[in-house]
Every structure is written in structure tokens, then in C-alpha cells.
Amino acid sequence: AAGVIQSPRHLIKEKxxxxxxxxxxxxxxxxxxxxxxxxxxxxxxxxxxYEKMQSDKGSIPDRFSAQQFSDYHSELNMSxxxxxxxxxxxxxSSRGTSGRAGETQYFGPGTRLLVL
Amino acid sequence: xxxxxxxxxxxxAEGRAANLPCNHxxxxxxxxxxxxxxxxxxxxQYIIHGLKNNETNEMASLxxxxxxxxxxxxxxxxxxxxxxxxxxIVRVAGYDGGAxxxxxxxxxxxxxxxx
Numbered sequence: 415a416a417g418v419i420q421s422p423r424h425l426i427k428e429k430x431x432x433x434x435x436x437x438x439x440x441x442x443x444x445x446x447x448x449x450x451x452x453x454x455x456x457x458x459x460x461x462x463x464y465e466k467m468q469s470d471k472g473s474i475p476d477r478f479s480a481q482q483f484s485d486y487h488s489e490l491n492m493s494x495x496x497x498x499x500x501x502x503x504x505x506x507s508s509r510g511t512s513g514r515a516g517e518t519q520y521f522g523p524g525t526r527l528l529v530l
Numbered sequence: 531x532x533x534x535x536x537x538x539x540x541x542x543a544e545g546r547a548a549n550l551p552c553n554h555x556x557x558x559x560x561x562x563x564x565x566x567x568x569x570x571x572x573x574x575q576y577i578i579h580g581l582k583n584n585e586t587n588e589m590a591s592l593x594x595x596x597x598x599x600x601x602x603x604x605x606x607x608x609x610x611x612x613x614x615x616x617x618x619i620v621r622v623a624g625y626d627g628g629a630x631x632x633x634x635x636x637x638x639x640x641x642x643x644x645x
Contacts, residue, residue, distance in 0.1 A: 418573075445631070447631075447632060447633075449633075456617075456635040456636065456637060456638065457568075457574065457633075457635045458635070459632040459633065459634065462631070462632060469631075470631070470632055472632060502571060504573050504574070506573075506574075506633075508631065517631060518564075518576055518579065519576070519631070519633060520576055521566075521573035521574045521575070521576075522573050523572060523573050524571070524572070524573050526571075
């Protein structure tokens with residue numbers, strides 16, 4: 415079965431640079447979630463989109479922005495990168511219509527960002 | 531904040547059943563119990579979820595107490611590849627545009643399957 419695709423898988427940037435992470439949800443999934451996992455930490459919710467509109471927001475820095483496009487893929491834009499932004503960034507997708515048990519989120523393999 | 535508490539770590543012998551407990555004493559009537567696992571730096575993998583009835587799939591079984599205040603994830607025959615951090619998460623059922631569908635991860639249980 416098709417899974418969530420994230421690109422790139424690895425990214426190395428310098429401080430103050432910008433980075434763009436991409437997420438391609440499972441086909442027919444219209445909701446995308448972004449999570450950040452710092453070294454030795456648990457995943458933390460950043461932001462989510464449903465039908466191209468922002469649906470929820472977590473602890474996402476103002477330097478970060480995200481959007482969902484008409485084909486439902488999403489991009490997380492990160493500017494003025496700091497050393498503390500080094501982390502794994504996961505994207506998850508789900509279907510927006512309510513099923514038997516709500517909408518299970520399925521995660522991608524993640525993008526490992528290293529800021530030097 | 532996470533609404534669940536889990537033991538920090540557990541060991542299990544390969545081939546034996548692994549029983550991972552989770553306490554969610556403040557769970558609401560419209561909240562599901564979800565289980566995910568994360569194998570070293572990979573994306574969290576969905577395992578199973580339930581509302582009030584016990585559930586079973588090809589990966590595991592989920593036993594929810596009658597009062598819904600706790601649950602147990604059972605891996606019937608643990609293998610070395612089951613070594614991972616297991617997260618128990620409660621989440622509102624249904625859909626309201628995604629606003630309450632975010633997953634709040636706690637610290638999880640590190641399950642170490644021993645040969």
C-alpha cells in the first residue's frame with residue numbers, strides 16, 4: 415500500500431539559512447500533520463491542514479510556515495534556521511471524513527534536518 | 531500534556547507475549563485509545579486503536595478495561611524486531627476539521643525484546 419512520502423530524507427543547512435520540507439500524503443488523504451522530534455525527545459505536534467486550510471496549530475515557531483496545496487501535498491518552510499531546529503520532522507496524513515473510528519494518522523519516514 | 535502514563539521501559543523474551551500497560555484515568559467518553567510504536571528514529575507506526583471493546587489485528591491485541599481507565603497492548607509473540615518505543619495516546623473520536631485530531635505523545639514505553 416502507498417505510504418506517506420517525505421522529501422528530502424536528510425538535509426544539512428547552515429544557521430540563518432532556509433529549508434523547505436515536503437510531504438506527499440497517502441492517496442485520498444486530505445489532512446496533513448507535521449511533527450517535530452528533537453534528539454532524545456518525543457514527537458511534538460507543529461501544525462495541521464485539512465482541505466488546504468490550516469486546521470490546528472501547536473508549538474510552531476513564527477519562523478516556520480506551512481501550507482497545503484491543491485493536490486494535498488504540504489510544505490513546511492523554515493527560515494532563519496537555528497541550531498535548535500536540528501530534529502526529525504515527520505509528516506502524517508489521514509482522511510478527513512469520519513470513519514468508524516475517526517481518522518487514523520499514518521506517518522512518513524521523516525526528514526532529518528541538521529543545522530550547523 | 532499527554533493524558534496517559536506508561537512504564538518507562540520493559541523487557542520481554544523473544545517468542546513470549548509482551549503486555550504493555552497504559553493508564554488513562556481521565557479519558558472521556560468520546561476518546562479513543564491509540565497505540566503507535568517508533569523503531570529507532572523511524573516514523574511512528576500505527577498499531578491498533580479502540581474505544582471500549584477489545585480489538586485485535588494482525589499486529590496486536592488491545593484490551594481495554596470496562597471503566598476505560600486503563601488498557602493493555604499485547605504483542606502475542608514478540609520478536610527482536612518489536613524492540614521499539616510504544617506510545618499509548620488518547621484522542622477524540624470523529625472529525626471536526628482536524629482541530630482536535632493532533633496526537634499528543636507522552637514518553638512511551640521502551641520495549642526491549644531479549645533473545
